[in-house]
Structure formats: structure tokens, C-alpha cells
Amino acid sequence: MTVRSQHQDETDKSSKPSYYYSPPLDVSVAFPQATPASNFPSAASDYYQFDDLLRPEEKAIRNKVRECMEKEVAPIMAEYWEKAEFPFQIIPKLGALSIAGGTIKGYGCPGLSLTASAIASAEIARVDASCSTFILVHSSLAMLTIEEQKQKYLPSLAQLKTIACWALTEPDYGSDASSLNTTATKVEGGWILEGQKRWIGNSTFADVLVIFARNTTTNQINGQVKQHTRKYLVKKDSPGLTATKIPNKIGLRIVQNGDILLKKVFVPDQDRLPGVNSFQDTSKVLAVSRVIVAWQPVGISMGVYDMCVRYLKERKQFEAPLAAFQLNQQKLTQMLGNIQAMTLVGWRLCKLYEAGKMTPGQASLGKSWITSTARKTVALGRELLGGNGILADFLVAKAFCDLEPIYTYEGTYDINSLVTGREITGFASFKPALSTQRSRL
Structure with missing residues (x-):
């Protein structure tokens, strides 16, 4: 290995033209004909006056979220997206919006309608999809999962004074999450967790981690092994726990997705979360969060259109x-x-949920169809901006990339389609016929 001296470095610099080391021009100077997204455009996409369907409190939430995102996040989002870093300075500002906890009532949570939560998610995603995902993971997954420990955890989580993540996916199991390998073994006074999680948003800095694990003490052998799933609250400083950032993402770069390793992590009995005895129980949380996820592409498309x-109107040619x-x-x-x-599909989903009529298949169809339609919409925006369409400064390239992981997470397009297909036909088609036959041998 050759060790370079400071003198050699300076000599190399002096031998190159001065412009080689010149910093890039600010985009407003380099391209003055059109305004970059750091100065966010006015909302222009409510062509069918959807605003008339909102209650006054829902409009108020939308307005304050829109103002915060345009003022506080728009000026910095391209910089942090490029660096793949999280702007922690905005957390108190997001906390002040009083939207974390969504539909949860009491414990410092806002008790919003699902429509209000969905509108807030869309407004955040309109400016930055990563911030929307940050709130989604923290609020619509982790906070909704916490039950008996609400008084202990929710007040701080609702104010974003502490941050949570929700760890279900594993390296070997994504769509097939019900086959997870992480285990929880009963010991005196608590449980020992062993395993690995992947793609867990917020995990690198979360204070509280909701971990899904297979309970090794409740296996029942009735022709087949029936293993029960449990969830556990794990603190970030627990011995044996490590969370490492996943690098090289092309989308949602501001979101800090991590790999979680659990090596003999002890969780006391009081931090085991009740209420989940199978993956069907987990799916109840996912069905609600899928409604919120379905509104993220709506917001992204709104921002791109704006x-x-x-x-x-600003850019001239010919x-x-x-x-x-x-x-x-x-x-x-x-x-x-x-x-x-x-x-309108997203709005109807909210109303079905609020009336107690929404089914998992309806939530899955909403998520899959909306994300698919948004992909086409954002792709058109990418075309319209020509060369500037590949610059994060003008939003559409960033939105184009951010939409890709949203198209996949909370159930891929294909898996969500199968959830709806099972509901409308009565036949589950998740496993190939070959694997089904082998399981019977």
C-alpha cells in the first residue's frame, strides 16, 4: 500500500485545471428558467374538488401538514436524499403536528379519523415520501401494535420524543413473513430472542423496537407443527441487539432501513405484547396500515403533478x-x-374502514392498484421534465425512485393482488401447487 503525503496531494491539485475542484452551481443559478422543488409549488391537483368531502378538522390537519412540509422539509429534502441521511432536526416540527398515533385515542394520541391520518400521510408524501414512511412505520405500525403498555410508551411516542420501529421482515422471509425464523424462548422472568430482521425502517435510531418472533414454548403437534407468533418490545440499548444501516438504496434514501441482529437478547415479561397468536392477527394491523400506505402514492403523484x-409554464422551448x-x-x-x-379510491377505503366494513382484500386492492397507477403517473412526470427530470432538485426523479420501494413494501403488487383474489374466489393461491403437494408427503 502506498501512503500519499499532503505535498503529493497538493501537487496533484495544482496540476489540474482550477474548475476541476469548483463546487457545483446552485440549481437556481445554473438553471434560472424554472423554479426547483426547494421552493415547493402550489397545490393544483384537486380538479374534482375532493376538498368538499373533507370535514373541517380534516382540512385543518391537511393545511398545517402542508405548511410544515413546504416550509421545513422542501428546502432540505434533496440534500438529505443525496446523502442518504435523516434530518433529525425536523422531528420536533413533525411532532408538533400532533399526527403520530393517528386513530389511537387517549395516551396523548390525537384520535384522528382514518381519513385525517390518510390525508396527513398524503400531504407529507407530496413533498417527501421518506418523511411519510418515517411516520408510517412509527405510527401506523409500531404504535398501533402496542396494547397493554400504552401508558408506558404511547405518550412519548405520540410527541416523537421517542421513536419506534416495527420488525417483521427477515432476510429469508419477505412476502412469506408468516414463516419467520426469529425465535423467543421462555426463561425465568422473560424471554430470549434470537434471529435477524431486515429492511426495518427507523431501526438504526429507534428507541423502541417491536420485534416479531416465533414462540418456541407453544408448538403443538397435531399432524403438523403449529407455531405461534408473538411480539416483543425491545429497547435500543439491550445487550445482544445491533442495528446496522442498509446502504446503496435507490429509493427512500432518507429512510434509515436497517439489518437487526438479535443474539440472546433478553426481554422481560412485561415487555411481551399480547394479542398476536398467529400471522392472521398481524394481518389486522397490516390491513389498516395498507390504507395509509395507499395514500402515500396519491401524495407523491400530487407533488409530481404540481x-x-x-x-x-416556466420552461420555454421553440x-x-x-x-x-x-x-x-x-x-x-x-x-x-x-x-x-x-x-377517490383511497377516500372510499377510509370510509369503509370508519364504518367497520373494510375487508383485508379491499385494503390490498387499494394499495396495489393505487401504487401501480402512481407509477404510471410519476413516469409521465419524469418524461415531461426532459433532462431536468433526472435531477432530485426538480422532485420528479426523486419521487420516481421513492415510489419503487412503496410499490413493494406492505405487500408487493402481486401478493396484495392474491389477497384480494383469495377474498373474491375463496381459493388461496399463495403457494405453488408443487410446494403444496410436497407439504402433504
Whole structure:
């Protein structure tokens, strides 16, 4: 190995042109014809006046979330997305919105309607999908899972003074999460957790980790082994626990997804969460969170459309604004129509849930169809911005990449389609026929 001296480094620099080390121009200087997303565009996508369907309190939540995101997050999101770092300075500002905990009543939680929670999620995602995912994991997964320990944990979590994550997925089991390998073994005074989790959002800095594990003490042998799943609250400083950031992501780069290793991690009895005895119980939480997830692509599409409208009016080619060209107007119209349809499907899902009528299949269809439609919508926005469409400064490239993990998490498009298919036909088709036959041998 050759050790370079400071003199050699300085010599190399002096031998290259001065512009080689010049910092890049600010985008507003380098490209003054159009305004970057750090100065976020006005909302322009409510073409069918969806606003009329919202209650006054839901409009108030939307307005305060929109103002916070445009003022506090928009100016810094491209920088932190590029660095793949989380802007911890915004957590108190998000906490002040009083949206964490969503529909939970009491314990310092806001007790919002599901519609209000969904609208808040969309408004956050409109500016930055990573911030929306941060809140989703913390609130719609982890906080909704905590039951008997509500008084102990929820007040601080509701204010974002402490942060939570929700650990179900493992390296070997994503869509097939019900086959998880992480184990919980009963010992005196508590449980010992062993295993590994992957893709766990917020895990690298979470104060409280909700861990799903297989209870080794309740196996029942009735022709087959029936293993029960339990969930456990684990503190970030627990001996044997490590959480390491997953690098090299192309989407949701601000979200700190991690690999969690559990090596003889002790959890006291009082931190075992009751209420989950099978993966079907876990699916109840997932069905609710899928509604919120379905609203993230709605918000992303709204932001991209808003950005495209402003950009096409500002940017000129062939002596005319890009907005004046027929092809561009057709694409804008297609994007706008998609947003109206996605919004109304999402709104109906919320109303079904609030009336106690929503089924898991309906939630899955909403999530899969909306994310698929949003992909097409955001792709059109990417086309409309031409070369600038690949710059995070103008939002659409960032949104294009951020939508990809959302298309996959909380159930891939295919898996969610099968959940709906099972509900409408009565036949489960998750396992290939070959694997089903082998399991009977």
C-alpha cells in the first residue's frame, strides 16, 4: 500500500485545471428558467374538488401538514436524499403536528379519523415520501401494535420524543413473513430472542423496537407443527441487539432501513405484547396500515403533478412555454385523471374502514392498484421534465425512485393482488401447487 503525503496531494491539485475542484452551481443559478422543488409549488391537483368531502378538522390537519412540509422539509429534502441521511432536526416540527398515533385515542394520541391520518400521510408524501414512511412505520405500525403498555410508551411516542420501529421482515422471509425464523424462548422472568430482521425502517435510531418472533414454548403437534407468533418490545440499548444501516438504496434514501441482529437478547415479561397468536392477527394491523400506505402514492403523484404544471409554464422551448404543446397537455391531463381516481379510491377505503366494513382484500386492492397507477403517473412526470427530470432538485426523479420501494413494501403488487383474489374466489393461491403437494408427503 502506498501512503500519499499532503505535498503529493497538493501537487496533484495544482496540476489540474482550477474548475476541476469548483463546487457545483446552485440549481437556481445554473438553471434560472424554472423554479426547483426547494421552493415547493402550489397545490393544483384537486380538479374534482375532493376538498368538499373533507370535514373541517380534516382540512385543518391537511393545511398545517402542508405548511410544515413546504416550509421545513422542501428546502432540505434533496440534500438529505443525496446523502442518504435523516434530518433529525425536523422531528420536533413533525411532532408538533400532533399526527403520530393517528386513530389511537387517549395516551396523548390525537384520535384522528382514518381519513385525517390518510390525508396527513398524503400531504407529507407530496413533498417527501421518506418523511411519510418515517411516520408510517412509527405510527401506523409500531404504535398501533402496542396494547397493554400504552401508558408506558404511547405518550412519548405520540410527541416523537421517542421513536419506534416495527420488525417483521427477515432476510429469508419477505412476502412469506408468516414463516419467520426469529425465535423467543421462555426463561425465568422473560424471554430470549434470537434471529435477524431486515429492511426495518427507523431501526438504526429507534428507541423502541417491536420485534416479531416465533414462540418456541407453544408448538403443538397435531399432524403438523403449529407455531405461534408473538411480539416483543425491545429497547435500543439491550445487550445482544445491533442495528446496522442498509446502504446503496435507490429509493427512500432518507429512510434509515436497517439489518437487526438479535443474539440472546433478553426481554422481560412485561415487555411481551399480547394479542398476536398467529400471522392472521398481524394481518389486522397490516390491513389498516395498507390504507395509509395507499395514500402515500396519491401524495407523491400530487407533488409530481404540481411540480410539472409549474415547470411547464416556466420552461420555454421553440419560443413557447412547454405547457402550450399538445403532447405535454395530454400527459398532464392523464396524470390529473389518475390522481382523481386514486384519491377517490383511497377516500372510499377510509370510509369503509370508519364504518367497520373494510375487508383485508379491499385494503390490498387499494394499495396495489393505487401504487401501480402512481407509477404510471410519476413516469409521465419524469418524461415531461426532459433532462431536468433526472435531477432530485426538480422532485420528479426523486419521487420516481421513492415510489419503487412503496410499490413493494406492505405487500408487493402481486401478493396484495392474491389477497384480494383469495377474498373474491375463496381459493388461496399463495403457494405453488408443487410446494403444496410436497407439504402433504
